[in-house]
Amino acid sequence: MSKEILLGDEAIGLGAIHAGISGVYGYPGTPSTEIFEFIERKTKKNGDVHAFWSTNEKVAYEEALGMSWAGKRVLVCMKHVGLNVAADAFMNSAVTGTNGGLVLAVADDPGMHSSQNEQDSRYFAQFALIPCFEPKNQQEGYDMMLEAFELSEALEIPVMVRLITRIAHSRSSVDTVEALPQNPLNPSKEIKRWTLLPNNARVQYKHLTEKQPELLKRSENSVHNELELRGTRGVISCGLVENYLRENLDEDHDLSILSIRQYPIPAEKVRTLVEHVDELLILEDGYPLVENTVRGLFGLIGTEVKGRMTGELPRTGELNPDLVRGALGLPKIEAAHSPSTNLALRPPSLCKGCPHTDSFKALNDALNTFEDPQVFSDIGCYTLAALPPLEAVHSCVAMGASIGMAAGAAHAGYSPAVAAIGDSTFSHGGITPMLSAVQQNVNLNVLILDNDTVGMTGTQRSMSTGRALDDIVHGTGIDPEHVRIILPLPKHHDQNVKIMREELAHDGPSVIIARRACIESIKGH
Amino acid sequence: MQKNIILAGVGGQGILSVAYVFDNAALDAGFYFKQAEVHGMAQRGGAVQSNLRYSDAKIHSDLIPEGRCDMVLAVEPLEVMRYWHYLKPDGWVVTSITPFVNIPDYPEIDTLLTDLAAFPNIVMVDTGHLARAAGNLRSQNMVTVGATSNLLDFTEEQLLKHVEGLFARKGEKIVAVNRKAFLYGRAAGAFFRALVDSGLDAFKAAKLCSKIKPETLAVEYAAAWVERLRNNGALLDTILESGSNVSAEGP
Known part of the structure; x- marks a missing residue:
């Protein structure tokens, strides 16, 4: 040990x-x-x-x-x-x-x-x-x-x-x-079980x-689902929210508490608690799953159920000791007097020297002949290009959605339909919509920001970067003339804008790969 | 005994390294501890914080409740401002006065420092000045660890052991730089408080400290400085305007 x-x-x-x-x-x-x-x-x-x-x-x-x-x-x-x-x-x-x-x-x-x-x-x-x-x-x-x-x-x-x-x-x-x-x-040979x-x-x-009754039984008997009956005010806490509750209680509190940390919900324990109390506060991070289940459509007779759905806690957002304190009806703790300095926000931003900055500066200039052009983007560091000063991208929905959405917008008649996606996001969810777009000969422009890594989460290995990425793109059947590779550096800005403009003018699918390694990953290795 | 500390700074400044030193010191000292931190998007140059709690009794919440924070430790002065509502009325602020400006609406620095200086329980250190003298501007985080060290429940050795452990794989030179940064921070924090406790205005004390050669810092010289500045109203401006640093023993 x-x-x-x-x-x-x-x-x-x-x-x-x-x-x-x-x-x-x-x-x-x-x-x-x-x-x-x-x-x-x-x-x-x-x-x-x-x-x-x-x-x-x-x-x-x-x-x-x-x-x-x-x-x-x-x-x-x-x-x-x-x-x-x-x-x-x-x-x-x-x-x-x-x-x-x-x-x-x-x-x-x-x-x-x-x-x-x-x-x-x-x-x-x-x-x-x-x-x-x-x-x-x-x-x-x-x-x-x-x-x-x-x-x-x-x-x-x-x-x-x-x-x-x-x-x-x-x-x-x-x-x-x-x-x-x-x-x-020890491979399973139960063929019928695996062949659905x-x-x-x-x-x-x-x-x-x-299997469900057994799962429920295990929940009821679980050491992780602790019920402690005291007074007639009850609380159900889920997962770590119990810590926020305990933070606000003395040892000799008079609440009856059920802490749930194994599901399915231990119904018998909940029932025992409900029968014991007049009011029940439910504390859970995430959706009001237990709260809605316990209340049901019609509420409980004789027990008032409180939580995220009744305003004691906010419907959205993460809980913390202070929100739980408020829900328990305890007074605010006095804090230090704060000075009146105007507190400027400090949002995250692309790193100094990031290749994405140069790619998006070029894209912004390439698109400046269009009126209010919208760029579909994806999930990665490059989503930060949505913020000032670049304000270069205008959507972020799901991994790979940039290409699918650009294609749909193009089908609807929107032009220029531009998608911006990273190399790893492309391998994750971009390949299939790309293949679809090429096979349908959709008029869209895909900018693949190939920085050789998964940047936002800490520079993990990317599956489709460099040669592998090029091969995948070509493998969709796209006209090779409209697969262009650029080096996003300030000194190549004009040339990169020119290439982007040429591809924006092309009626059909095109891919521009902006290839330069993430500076964080270079630092790390 | 329970200590609740908010570590504040900007993504990339090394808040998690500060937390590493305290976590390990707390484990060595036999304390319970919890330390919540920020990963992901905010680490790209955004405001980041870490909630660090240690205690001789079990700790429940990973997050520090409002009004229960004993100390805000900031590697950047503007970042202190985000956490006042967590600080106890008699809590402490230990902060760098070296701004990290990566936003267009950063407040005027002397206005910001004046606001901070009005808080009685404060330690202000010029981490930029001290880290540069230690040999690497990136060691500002270890300067703040040093500046804090007089107010916590660890010995100098307990903390230094983990400052060294943290940088060991980067080689002896980096270890030496960070060790020095810690020691300069520790000396500068003590010197700043000695100045303030001898009656000098905290803003002026911070400004003076930023012009003192770090290797000469020693609390016994502080009272003489307060006397000197009282007798010569123009002395501080003269020192601040001069291009060179002065010895703590006197100009």
Whole structure:
């Protein structure tokens, strides 16, 4: 047993290593990235855990399912919106079930620190009919990984561990245990279970539903779902929000508290609490899942249910000790008197010397003959070009959406339809809409910002950069004359503007690859 | 005992390195600790902070509640301003006075410093001046660690051990620079407080410290400076306008 300082993400990673995983899969995305990176770093020397970033979350999930099929334990990790990409494989893996233990660690981002939405992955667990753990601290995150793998193998079901940014990116010390050995290779030969033809799928889906009472029983008996009955004011807290509650309470408080950290929701414990109290405050980060479930359509007779839906807490955003304090009706704590200095905001920006800056300066000039041109963009550092001073891009929706949206806009008659996308985002979600656009001969211009890395999440390896990227682009069947490569540097500005203008004038699909390595990645290596 | 500290700065200034030193010192000292930080988009030159808590008893929340923060430690002066509502009325501010200007509406620096200087429990150090003297402008974060060190529950050795550990893989030269930055920060923080405690206005004390040769800093010279400046109203301006730094022993 030893003690280590770990980020929540790292505690999840170490828990998975000690649970005996043979592989980790994922695609970088804040706040989940450090789970994979930690495992990659920790196991590099021995080389006994497969750790190689996947092209996207769906691929990652499928690779993980294959490793599970082969009988080995496997972790797959991603951010909440990544699970949307992986959803097809994810939902159906609940139906096939697993062989070797399969745990999905998914990191939600309440408050949208670094995301386009704050969707709550607990709904995905509920949707897929699988169990979900929600640790309240780093130690519990570590411990839950060992439990999650056991549960996955015991019931042949994928298990979700749901993190949120606050635990993913918070450090504390963690006590660790001896690592378990890895499973031997033991491929599943239950062909019908893995072949979800309708006849087989109906059987499998029924199996999945039959597992539900056992999952509920485990939730009811879980040490992570603690019920403490005191006075007639009740609180249900989910995951780490219990910490915000305890922060505001003395030892001799008179609240009755149910802390939920394992799902499905332990209904019997909730019922016991509800029968004991007159009013019930529900504290959860993300969506009001438990709150809406407990209240139902018609509310509870004799118990007032309060939470995000009734104004005690804001409907959106991350919770914190102060919001919980307010919801408990406690007075504000006095703070230091603040001076009146006008507080200028300091938003993030592209790094000094970033190649994207030169690419977008050229694009802005190339487009200046059009009236108010709109550029569809994607998800990466280059999305920061939406902010002043560049203000060069005008959308950011989903990985790869720049190209699909530009194509749709072009179909509708919008011109010039310009998409800006990074090299890694292109491999993640840009290839298929690009192929579609070329095959349909859509009049659009795709600017691929090839900086040789996944920049925003900390310079991970990109799958389609340099020659590989060029080959993929050509492989769509695009006219090679309209694939242009430029070097985004201030001294090439005029030439780059000229090339962009030529391609904007072309009626048909064109690709401009702006190729220069990320300066952060150069610094790092 | 519980200490709640907000580490503040701009993405790229090395807030997480500051946190590393305190986390490890807290673990060594046998304290419970939690430290929440910012990754991702804001790290690209945006405002970043880290909530650091250590205690001899169990800590619940990763986030520091409003009004419960004992100290704001800022590697950049404007960044202090974002966190007043977390600070206890008798809390401390330890801040760099070296601005990091990457936004168009950055306030006028002396106005900002005057506002900060009005807060009684403050330590102001010119991290740019001290880090440059230590050998690398990037070591400003370790200057602030040093400036804070007199107010925390760790010995100089406990902190220095992890300053060295943090930079060990970058080679001896970088270790030496950061060690020096820490020690200059520690001396400058103490000297600043000695000036203020001897009756000098905090703004003037900060300005004076930014012109003193860091290797000469020692608290026993502080009272004489307060006397000197009281007797000669033009002395501070003369020193500030001169191109060279002065010894702490006297001009």
